Amino acid sequence: MPTPLKVLLGDYPHTRPLKEGTVSVEGVECRYPESSPLPPAFARMVRDLAYDICELPMATYLQARDAGIPVTLLPVVLVGSTHHRSLTRLPEGPEIGPRDLVGHRVGVRAYGQTTGLWVRGWLRExxxxxxxxxxxxxxxxxxxxxxxxxxxxxxxxxxxVADLLHSHDVSAAVLGPKAIGGQGAGLVPLVADAERAGQAWIERHGTIPANHLLVVRDEVLRDTPDAVLAVYQALKQAIADTAGERDDSPAGRAVAAGWSPGLTACMEIAGRYALQQGLVRDAVDVAAIERKTAFLDA
Incomplete structure (x- = not known):
């Protein structure tokens, strides 16, 4: 009898094959609830363990782990990109730069938002x-x-967040990739050549910032590891099958499945940034995180 699993995934070219059934999950009866927008589902996962497997932002995962919430990271990057363009201002406002933000107010959806984690990381660095x-x-x-x-x-x-800028309550605002083209339309980045700065970050660190990963409830991983493996393998196949639908931008290259030197480096940097910013209390042991799911690609 198939194992029933509730799997929360955003709508991307690399997740649709699972949702539409063109890539099958062997031995598993997956139910794919929808959440639009996605962030409320992230809160339901870490507060109520509402799903068996769930897409989750990097910062939310790190904070959940730090709080002892029983979820395990699966090595899948669903969304990622550089974020130098994510720090924005009004085009008609003062031409301030990143260093000018000391003593100023900056809007962000939540202090624990992953885009903010990455922006504050490069601001400090x-x-x-x-x-x-x-x-x-x-x-x-x-x-x-x-x-x-x-x-x-x-x-x-x-x-x-954009309303904070337009009301002049803040000097700058952190907006995620989707918001840049939505509520952030017309805003300009504080970094003059944001794309080149983002590429320099990639070259310096040897990785691309990951925004959304995947987690599984510990109980599900313990009781039905074969079902978790089947979901992981199906998603890994879908990511490989849709590679031609993604461009060579950092966002396109970030999507991946499986532990790699790049993902390890990404987790280590995110963990360090999170500790520096007070998002977590303890240093993040990436090796321990990897060990929990090493069997997936064994």
């Missing part, structure tokens, strides 16, 4: 701007209920 040098103005709570924001984070009543 390349411009010497510490997270605590800025007041981060948020429009949503973090996904992990146990986490308490640091004192330099302030909650706004605004519904959208």
């Amino acid at each position: 390349e411009y010497g701007v510490e997270s605590s040098d800025v007041t981060w103005v948020t429009t949503e709570d973090v996904h992990v209920a146990q986490y308490v924001n640091p004192p330099y984070v302030e909650r706004s009543k605004a519904e959208r």
Whole structure:
């Protein structure tokens, strides 16, 4: 009898083959609930363990692990890219640069948002701007209920991050890739040549920032490891089969399945950034994370 699993995945070329049944998951009866937008589903996963296998942002996973929430990372990058273009300002406003943000207010959806994790990482690394040098103005709570924001984070009543800019409540705003083309239309990056800066980050670190990964409930992994393996193998096949639908941009190249030196480096950098920014309390042991799912590609 097939093992029933509730699998929450976003809608991408590399996930549709599973949802549409063109790539089968052997021995598993997958149900694919939809969530539009996706972020509320991420909160349901880490607060209520609402799904058996679930797409999850990098920062949310790191915070969930730090809080002891029983989920295990599966080595799949569903969404990723560079984020130097994600720090934006009004085109008619002052032409401020990243270093000018010290003492200023910056909008971000939540302090635990993964795009913000990566932006604050390169701000510190390349411009010497510490997270605590800025007041981060948020429009949503973090996904992990146990986490308490640091004192330099302030909650706004605004519904959208771009609204904070247009009301002149903040000097700059962090917007994810989808928001750049939506509510962020017309905004300009603080980094003059954001694409080149992002490429320099990739060359320096030997990896591409991952935004969304995949996790499984520990109980499901323990009780039905073969079913988890089947989902992983099907998704890995779908990612390989749809490679021609992705371009050579960082976003296209980030999508991958399987532990690799690039994914290990990505996890180590994200873990270091998260610790520096107070998103997690303890250093992230990437080797321990890898060991839990080494069997997937054995």
